[in-house]
Amino acid sequence: MSALVVANPLRENRDWPAPPAEIAAFHRRMPAYSPTLLLDAPDLARQLGVGRLLIKAETRRMGLPSFKILGASWATYQAICSHLGHEPEHWANINELATNLAHLRPFKLATATDGNHGRAVAFMARLLGFQAHIFVPEGMAPARIKAMQAEGATVTVIHGDYDDAVARAGEEAGDVCLVVSDTSWPGYETIPAQVIEGYTTIFAEVDDAIDASDLEHPDLVVVPMGVGAFMSAAVTHYRSGSHRPMIVGVEPLDANCVQASAVAGDISHVPGPHRSIMVGLNCGRPSMVAWPRLASGIDWFVSVDDDAARQAMRDLAGSSVVAGETGAAALAGLEALLADADTSAAIPDLSEKTVLVIVTEGATDPAAYQSIVGKSHNQIGRVLTAIR
């Protein structure tokens, strides 16, 4: 296994504004909303030599196998409000919202995706009675395409990579189509910023669960990065409140665009092909709106190879957490960080510290999961202690 660990040369001690308070209330009105589990993983903690290992398991979120619906739902709602020029009439649940918005139909949501965000946008479109058009890079696993089609979406495969799919999806914007992208480009910044806001619910839930227990808030938080929108939410949360852990961002070795940008001093492109099995992280360019938070807020970058992701999937399965390839990336990054002889002197001793790892997806490609872990995801039972 090979890995690259780099301290962020752009790190600054700066505060960011806290996210809007209405986000949590919005999410509570989404169907099947409940906080995802925060798990205590003592065996893995011992194996890694950290004091306590907490795992926030985003493996089932409102019935979907990743966290992405938090950003897609909030950003879609905000985009609709600005399309209408006002908030829809009072609604208590999503069916009432769909009824209030029925006059917009036929109406469409479009986006590019490498899997989970597109599925979340398709899910949101279905809930609202809208159509969805999702653009995907070539080579996407059929299971991921089928999952979007099962939400009623039209899926178009672009002959190119994720960045090409983003460019194509952007062309769909019009009077009856909103583009709900999780990445940004010049002139398209508001919706991706709202996607980031939506993700902050995860970290608010972590705080709530810890506050309701006798545990310590984390000293180190490990987050996977594609375009960096999710990490930007982590920085928003942990650089605005009173708990200020060190933050580690994890990327695939051949798509480590956030690390490369930090080293170059500004947003840079890491050319493809990006062929990591951590498909949600196969991005060549950080999101523009995420970048200022990424540049200032991250402490360490860790780039890992696919073997590290496979090992982390097995390690998580051994602790009864079902994590897909992308979902296991944060643990892979933590394992690489702790194994890195050069940095062990520079990172604080974690043997009595609390580390939080975000597992961002479940088994989104069940066949691949079985071949890597040696068991079906259905055979993994839950034995870890849920903090909440």
Ligand SMILES: Cc1ncc(COP(=O)(O)O)c(C=O)c1O
């Ligand atoms: C499961 C999963 N984890 C992490 C990420 C990374 O998120 P971001 O692209 O916002 O950095 C993605 C992105 O698609 C994802 O699907």
